[in-house]
Amino acid sequence: MTAVSCLSALAHEGRLRVFRMLVQAGVMGLAAGEIARRLDTPPNTLSANLNVLFHAGLVLSRRQGRSIIYTAQYDRMRALLGFLVEDCCGGAPEICAPLGDVLRKADCGPCR
Amino acid sequence: MTAVSCLSALAHEGRLRVFRMLVQAGVMGLAAGEIARRLDTPPNTLSANLNVLFHAGLVLSRRQGRSIIYTAQYDRMRALLGFLVEDCCGGAPEICAPLGDVLRKADCGPCR
DNA sequence: CACATATTTCCACTACTGTGGAACTATGGA
DNA sequence: TCCATAGTTCCACAGTAGTGGAAATATGTG
Numbered sequence: 001m002t003a004v005s006c007l008s009a010l011a012h013e014g015r016l017r018v019f020r021m022l023v024q025a026g027v028m029g030l031a032a033g034e035i036a037r038r039l040d041t042p043p044n045t046l047s048a049n050l051n052v053l054f055h056a057g058l059v060l061s062r063r064q065g066r067s068i069i070y071t072a073q074y075d076r077m078r079a080l081l082g083f084l085v086e087d088c089c090g091g092a093p094e095i096c097a098p099l100g101d102v103l104r105k106a107d108c109g110p111c112r
Numbered sequence: 113m114t115a116v117s118c119l120s121a122l123a124h125e126g127r128l129r130v131f132r133m134l135v136q137a138g139v140m141g142l143a144a145g146e147i148a149r150r151l152d153t154p155p156n157t158l159s160a161n162l163n164v165l166f167h168a169g170l171v172l173s174r175r176q177g178r179s180i181i182y183t184a185q186y187d188r189m190r191a192l193l194g195f196l197v198e199d200c201c202g203g204a205p206e207i208c209a210p211l212g213d214v215l216r217k218a219d220c221g222p223c224r
Numbered sequence: 225c226a227c228a229t230a231t232t233t234c235c236a237c238t239a240c241t242g243t244g245g246a247a248c249t250a251t252g253g254a
Numbered sequence: 255t256c257c258a259t260a261g262t263t264c265c266a267c268a269g270t271a272g273t274g275g276a277a278a279t280a281t282g283t284g
Contacts, residue, residue: 008123013116020199047262066251066260074206087132094186159232178230178281
């Protein structure tokens with residue numbers, strides 16, 4: 001089950017921070033060094049963490065000059081959320097029903 | 113961050129199966145032995161896994177006669193999904209927008 | 225009380241994960 | 255070509271997680 005690899009990639013304080021930062025950064029992404037600087041992480045440690053996220057399919061990388069730019073893989077995150085929600089709705093409206101409110105509260109245009 | 117403990121509790125094939133089963137089971141829950149039987153897991157291994165889910169706040173337990181009945185903690189799962197969705201919507205409608213469709217597709221009354 | 229059932233706790237062993245120093249690779253500029 | 259910059263890979267160590275046998279605990283029954 002690939003959901004497990006996504007979950008375990010995100011089940012780590014540092015990696016979750018990296019992933020959130022990349023989600024915020026949008027399609028432009030961020031250079032590895034920039035992430036390391038912002039989170040004050042040694043570059044090799046960060047590299048290992050990015051590698052875990054990459055193998056879970058949660059981020060992509062491309063080279064740009066001397067930098068390597070990482071971007072969040074929205075598709076994969078959406079798939080993970082979809083899996084968790086399907087899982088929930090399968091037997092439990094109690095969980096998923098209020099999610100509509102959460103989506104509205106998150107105040108993001110298309111969700112309304 | 114407590115989201116990390118929920119994520120890592122679910123980032124395990126066996127525990128994810130247990131949790132999904134409990135979500136399906138609803139408020140009545142399932143006895144530990146019944147879960148062990150259905151998933152063909154040694155009782156002590158299952159007990160350890162249930163313990164991890166418990167400490168993440170994802171399940172509750174109550175004694176009923178000789179059995180111990182476990183139930184999914186809907187609140188906690190809802191909170192986790194909320195966190196993930198907020199995280200997403202914070203900067204990325206691309207992820208959360210299609211979630212409305214997922215909720216509808218999941219065909220659970222209150223979500224419509 | 226003696227016994228069966230249901231589950232947990234204890235324990236030891238193995239395997240995996242996270243971390244960071246040091247060396248290596250790739251790119252761009254003088 | 256030589257050097258600086260940006261990242262990665264290699265390696266070894268420490269810590270954590272997963273597993274299941276065996277013993278312990280709790281409950282119900284005759």
